[in-house]
Amino acid sequence: EVQLVESGGGVVQPGGSLRLSCAASGFTFDDYAMHWVRQAPGKGLEWVSLISGDGGSTYYADSVKGRFTISRDNSKNSLYLQMNSLRTEDTALYYCAKDHPVGATGAIDYWGQGTLVTVSS
Amino acid sequence: QSVLTQPPSASGTPGQRVTISCSGSSSNIGSNTVNWYQQLPGTAPKLLIYSNNQRPSGVPDRFSGSKSGTSASLAISGLQSEDEADYYCAAWDDSLNGNVFGTGTKVTVL
Numbered sequence: 001e002v003q004l005v006e007s008g009g010g011v012v013q014p015g016g017s018l019r020l021s022c023a024a025s026g027f028t029f030d031d032y033a034m035h036w037v038r039q040a041p042g043k044g045l046e047w048v049s050l051i052s053g054d055g056g057s058t059y060y061a062d063s064v065k066g067r068f069t070i071s072r073d074n075s076k077n078s079l080y081l082q083m084n085s086l087r088t089e090d091t092a093l094y095y096c097a098k099d100h101p102v103g104a105t106g107a108i109d110y111w112g113q114g115t116l117v118t119v120s121s
Numbered sequence: 122q123s124v125l126t127q128p129p130s131a132s133g134t135p136g137q138r139v140t141i142s143c144s145g146s147s148s149n150i151g152s153n154t155v156n157w158y159q160q161l162p163g164t165a166p167k168l169l170i171y172s173n174n175q176r177p178s179g180v181p182d183r184f185s186g187s188k189s190g191t192s193a194s195l196a197i198s199g200l201q202s203e204d205e206a207d208y209y210c211a212a213w214d215d216s217l218n219g220n221v222f223g224t225g226t227k228v229t230v231l
Contacts, residue, residue: 044207047211105154105172
């Protein structure tokens with residue numbers, strides 16, 4: 001059974017940093033690209049970032065480019081999101097998500113339950 | 122701001138057919154496949170349709186997807202009370218070099 005468990009969320013002041021983690025199990029982790037997707041309270045879904053299975057390719061939404069860094073440790077079956085220079089508009093539930101086996105479509109077939117990040121003074 | 126536009130709401134009575142549209146551009150829907158997600162209240166999204174019209178295992182055949190040009194549609198036939206949820210389209214955008222989600226549609230079963 002595929003499981004994705006996020007951690008690391010919390011309350012941080014504007015301009016601060018936070019590192020999110022996602023522990024994956026139930027599939028061959030390094031075979032799949034992984035995503036971060038976020039959802040502000042009461043709002044829609046916003047894709048944040050994607051990393052390839054080997055970690056060699058990364059992609060970012062314009063809203064986080066230059067501030068967020070996605071990475072993975074395949075030896076630990078773990079995905080990360082380093083978030084710097086946080087803004088109030090980054091407040092959201094952050095989902096870790098697995099790329100669909102069909103590949104190259106951006107489809108996401110499994111989602112974690114999310115970790116809440118609140119940026120507030 | 123999303124680059125894929127959906128109607129904010131749709132509704133129907135049990136048993137009816139409901140269709141949700143998703144409008145994009147040549148850099149996303151026009152050149153890549155479309156995926157659809159269902160998000161029940163208080164839960165994580167669930168993949169409903171991938172590659173325009175493919176259903177993952179376990180998704181009822183009441184749900185179907187289609188794509189034409191720079192637009193896509195999700196149809197729910199035989200609407201049921203448990204279909205009350207938010208629905209999002211998504212596609213890769215070659216100009217943004219990233220995934221984009223639609224604005225979302227809330228489906229209400231009357």
